[in-house]
Amino acid sequence: MTATAHVGVTGLAVMGRNLARNLARNGYTVAVHNRTPARTNALVEQFGDEGTFVPADSAKELVASLQRPRRLIIMVQAGDPTDAVIDELAPLLDPGDVLVDGGNAHFTDTRRREAALRARGIHFAGVGISGGEEGALHGPSIMSGGSKEAYQLLSPLLDDIAATAPDGARTVAHLGPDGAGHFVKMVHNGIEYADMQLITEAYHLLRHTAGYEPSQIAEIFRTWNTGRLNSYLIEVTAEVLAHTDPSTGLPFVDIVADRAGQKGTGRWTVQTALDLGTPVSGIAQAVFARSLSSQDTLREAGRTLLGPTRRVLGSQDAARFADQVEQALYAAKVVSYDQGFHQIRTASDTYQWDVDLATVAALWRAGCIIRADFLDRIRDAYTAEPRLTSLLRDPHFAEEIGQAQWAWRAVAATAARDGVPAPGMSAALAHFDTLRTERLPAALIQGQRDYFGAHTYQRTDQDGSFHTDWAGDRTEHRTR
Ligand SMILES: NC(=O)c1ccc[n+]([C@@H]2O[C@H](COP(=O)([O-])OP(=O)(O)OC[C@H]3O[C@@H](n4cnc5c(N)ncnc54)[C@H](OP(=O)(O)O)[C@@H]3O)[C@@H](O)[C@H]2O)c1
Numbered sequence: 001m002t003a004t005a006h007v008g009v010t011g012l013a014v015m016g017r018n019l020a021r022n023l024a025r026n027g028y029t030v031a032v033h034n035r036t037p038a039r040t041n042a043l044v045e046q047f048g049d050e051g052t053f054v055p056a057d058s059a060k061e062l063v064a065s066l067q068r069p070r071r072l073i074i075m076v077q078a079g080d081p082t083d084a085v086i087d088e089l090a091p092l093l094d095p096g097d098v099l100v101d102g103g104n105a106h107f108t109d110t111r112r113r114e115a116a117l118r119a120r121g122i123h124f125a126g127v128g129i130s131g132g133e134e135g136a137l138h139g140p141s142i143m144s145g146g147s148k149e150a151y152q153l154l155s156p157l158l159d160d161i162a163a164t165a166p167d168g169a170r171t172v173a174h175l176g177p178d179g180a181g182h183f184v185k186m187v188h189n190g191i192e193y194a195d196m197q198l199i200t201e202a203y204h205l206l207r208h209t210a211g212y213e214p215s216q217i218a219e220i221f222r223t224w225n226t227g228r229l230n231s232y233l234i235e236v237t238a239e240v241l242a243h244t245d246p247s248t249g250l251p252f253v254d255i256v257a258d259r260a261g262q263k264g265t266g267r268w269t270v271q272t273a274l275d276l277g278t279p280v281s282g283i284a285q286a287v288f289a290r291s292l293s294s295q296d297t298l299r300e301a302g303r304t305l306l307g308p309t310r311r312v313l314g315s316q317d318a319a320r321f322a323d324q325v326e327q328a329l330y331a332a333k334v335v336s337y338d339q340g341f342h343q344i345r346t347a348s349d350t351y352q353w354d355v356d357l358a359t360v361a362a363l364w365r366a367g368c369i370i371r372a373d374f375l376d377r378i379r380d381a382y383t384a385e386p387r388l389t390s391l392l393r394d395p396h397f398a399e400e401i402g403q404a405q406w407a408w409r410a411v412a413a414t415a416a417r418d419g420v421p422a423p424g425m426s427a428a429l430a431h432f433d434t435l436r437t438e439r440l441p442a443a444l445i446q447g448q449r450d451y452f453g454a455h456t457y458q459r460t461d462q463d464g465s466f467h468t469d470w471a472g473d474r475t476e477h478r479t480r
Pocket of ligand 1: 034036039081082103104130132133
């Protein structure tokens with residue numbers, strides 16, 4: 001077989017197929033392969049006229065069809081299937097070739113795979129590709145990890161297929177070595193969970209406290225979408241809320257079972273945050289809220305628990321409340337993003353990735369699910385101060401959130417008083433207030449820990465570690 005293809009794609013389910021088409025539409029000759037050949041044949045039959053595809057029946061044929069240094073993208077199920085494909089391909093590759101994992105791999109797997117392939121002279125780039133099947137076809141947001149050398153070989157091609165931000169920049173970048181790309185993609189998905197949770201809490205409050213119907217809430221969201229909350233997620237939420245179920249004539253949202261699914265990247269974000277010791281309460285609340293929604297037995301048992309009598313606001317109060325909800329949603333959203341960026345910063349420092357947070361914000365402005373106008377502001381904040389400790393310290397956000405906090409507090413208080421669950425908004429407010437608090441009760445926790453476990457404590461007025469003899473005469477001893 002002659003080596004004519006500029007790039008190869010193996011794994012031709014929704015993502016791989018559309019990525020291959022995107023590459024072909026951009027003028028690349030694309031070698032295509034799938035474990036089950038039917039998918040390869042279907043791609044060529046249905047979309048063969050979109051560009052030049054070179055179908056391959058086997059891994060050997062696929063590798064033989066690629067120009068050198070070879071660039072080969074794996075788009076298969078994450079986990080063991082990805083290892084199986086790498087094991088099959090690696091012996092066929094030569095030093096200097098680039099193997100890309102475009103799936104949703106866990107970043108620790110990517111680190112392991114990168115090290116193993118580097119030892120054989122093969123570049124392995126873990127690349128987060130966001131935007132679902134539409135993004136893969138029309139332009140995703142691309143978060144690349146791996147070596148700089150690998151990125152040099154990939155960037156012309158990735159640049160061509162990425163989405164374009166409103167300022168004309170392509171949403172693709174090299175974020176750091178080994179697992180950096182997949183880590184940032186994972187946090188992107190975690191933030192997506194938090195964003196969705198907050199939006200649905202806003203809907204729930206507008207429905208149950210303000211008394212609006214789904215179609216009215218759709219209109220409210222459409223209005224919000226013209227302001228600082230402008231984002232893809234607000235836009236699609238309005239579309240879903242405005243939809244009527246054709247078979248019953250009821251609002252669509254009322255006939256959908258209220259059990260939220262999840263594929264796992266949100267859970268990974270929280271698990272990783274626990275390991276790194278970074279607080280991502282917004283993402284955690286979102287993951288737990290989805291889990292709780294699916295706990296049928298627990299929910300059934302809890303339905304008759306006592307709570308406040310439902311009350312609905314009058315129309316003037318409802319309009320004022322809607323304005324407060326907009327402010328609460330915005331403030332809580334900023335906190336959730338801040339937590340996600342902090343998690344990326346912590347991982348970047350831990351693994352020496354040197355991830356530029358302004359670049360991350362810029363990448364998420366188009367092609368991905370969390371694309372939103374306010375990412376421009378986040379990019380600007382990190383551009384002005386790359387080591388910014390918290391977005392809430394940025395002068396612009398500090399002022400905005402400082403003003404929004406009164407409405408945010410009112411909404412959280414109303415939710416608590418009326419018994420409407422708003423875990424995301426409330427947790428974000430608690431995070432904000434924790435940051436503001438001069439002296440935390442953590443001091444008392446240290447006292448408790450020293451009392452029952454001799455875990456020691458530090459003092460505010462002296463260096464070193466101390467233990468108090470709680471069981472004896474309560475004298476204090478310096479332990480270090
Ligand atoms: N779907 C999305 O919206 C989305 C968005 C972003 C990222 N991703 C990630 O992109 C990747 C691809 O996603 P997808 O939804 O297109 O496909 P998928 O359903 O995750 O995986 C199906 C593909 O994996 C292949 N496969 C499974 N086990 C294999 C094995 N042991 N050896 C070789 N091939 C194997 C399948 O081949 P056969 O046809 O032979 O079964 C098929 O091509 C995943 O990592 C996913 O997490 C998906």
